Amino acid sequence: MQIQLLIPGLLWPTATLLGPAAGLALDGLAALLGRGTHSMLGFEPYDRQLARLFGLEGDALPLAALRRLGETDAPPPTDGNHWLCADPVNLSFAREHMLLQAFDDDQLPAEESAQLVAALNEVFADLGRFEACTPTRWYLRLPQASRVTLYPLDDVVGRPVKHFLPEGEDARLWQRTMNEAQIVLHNHALSRAREASGLRAVNSVWLWGAGEFERMPQAPAALVQATDPLSIGLARASQCPVATPDLASALRQDTLVVIDSLHKPAQRLDLDAWRRGLEALERDWFAPLAEALRRGRIDTLRLTAPGDRGTLVVANRRSDHWKFWRKPYAFDALLKSTAPAPITLPDAPPPTAPHTDR
Known part of the structure; x- marks a missing residue:
């Protein structure tokens, strides 16, 4: 069984002096990051990534x-x-x-x-x-x-x-x-x-949103779980069953889960709302999914998080549970690793023109 998670807004969009996820207990997410594999891909708009999951490509999507x-x-x-x-x-x-x-x-x-x-x-x-x-x-x-x-x-x-x-x-x-x-x-x-x-x-x-249907979307899974109208519309056009996000139901068949609760807080730089939303995701999704992987209830789990500087992709397989040498990787450490490098000033002053007497 496979679960795909698409979570826009999971990556906090700006660098901060104090890590945006500092102090949050995110053990489930840390386990997914550490036991599986993760990578940062280049920037691509969220809507294009969502459409591609349904088999749609191009610049003029409807x-x-x-x-x-x-x-x-x-x-x-x-x-x-x-x-x-x-x-x-x-x-x-x-x-x-x-x-x-x-x-x-x-x-x-x-x-x-x-x-x-x-x-x-x-x-x-x-x-x-x-x-x-x-x-x-x-x-x-x-x-x-x-x-x-x-x-x-x-x-x-x-x-x-x-x-x-x-x-x-x-x-x-x-x-x-x-x-x-x-x-x-x-x-x-x-x-x-x-x-x-x-x-x-x-x-x-x-x-x-201008564009014409060159082909109809294709169902990416047996079930799509989402609340935003674009994801629901894609599911309806592909004739795929659609429901609100629910972990128990997602664990019963191959499921694409689109969770956009962090999207607007990240877009508005509302750090408090974003942190509250992240804690809810840890409680309702990350920790239970990490446990489901450990118990062998999921074959593969793929988490995709489109951001304004790139896209985080995390892949977990059931066999990763046995790779005990892979340690949890704190989410805040990952955010810091993807932040732009700080501007460094030269140690020595710039050279000056030689002085000449007139």
């Missing part, structure tokens, strides 16, 4: 259509519509750059979301139709496909927007659409009210 398929009121996978994610965001200037920030569901009331979407539909009726599946997951339904490269929201959060503008044949159309949507939302009474009360305004949408 991520919006797949995420829409993972929503509660999912349409049929061949409904004849084309989709873009059109998530509400906040744009703000930091020095000379315009930065983008996303919203959590609890930061935007459903009634406000509905009013903002209605305002967009009044302006863009000839383009398509906006809809909100949750307060912070919006979509734009199009009558036909668009030839454009759009960057996933997760790649842009906290970074200068100018590096992630639309590209391709229809780039000008979507750049203009995003600019016009920014004007509509910025001038909306709800946005002004939020700013007046000290809240971040919804002053733009981020369009992403």
Whole structure:
């Protein structure tokens, strides 16, 4: 039996003076790191790694259509519509750059979301139709496909927007659409009210996920366990059973488990939330899985953790239990080993030009 764990956000994204996982009891994770093999691969966006598990490759993956398929009121996978994610965001200037920030569901009331979407539909009726599946997951339904490269929201959060503008044949159309949507939302009474009360305004949408199905996803396991709509959509498109993450169920058949509880805390650099989430993962997954390997209940366990500097891959086999000479490897030590090297200053001052008398 095989279990695959995909955990975005497990790798803390920045170097800190004190290790981000320092002081946490992570014996199960340490056992998995020490008894098995681990390696750091180069950076690759999380969504591409997730899609590859379902047999999808390429730069123009239909991520919006797949995420829409993972929503509660999912349409049929061949409904004849084309989709873009059109998530509400906040744009703000930091020095000379315009930065983008996303919203959590609890930061935007459903009634406000509905009013903002209605305002967009009044302006863009000839383009398509906006809809909100949750307060912070919006979509734009199009009558036909668009030839454009759009960057996933997760790649842009906290970074200068100018590096992630639309590209391709229809780039000008979507750049203009995003600019016009920014004007509509910025001038909306709800946005002004939020700013007046000290809240971040919804002053733009981020369009992403354009792409067409060249082939349907393939089931990566007998069961997919996930809670995020993109993973659920991929599972539904591959006709694979899908359920919420549950260890007891995962131990009964080959299972892909996607756990994204650390994703947003890492993205927002919320260290306290990240540490709490890591402790929960140790209790609910790492320690029980290490014990299941020891008892021979799992043939192979593969943990993949996409991060902003690279991807951690940990592989464990049932036979690794007998390799007693392999000692546990503390997770905090691994994080420190992957952190950027500190800048070193030269021991001697730089040479100076020879002095000449005039």
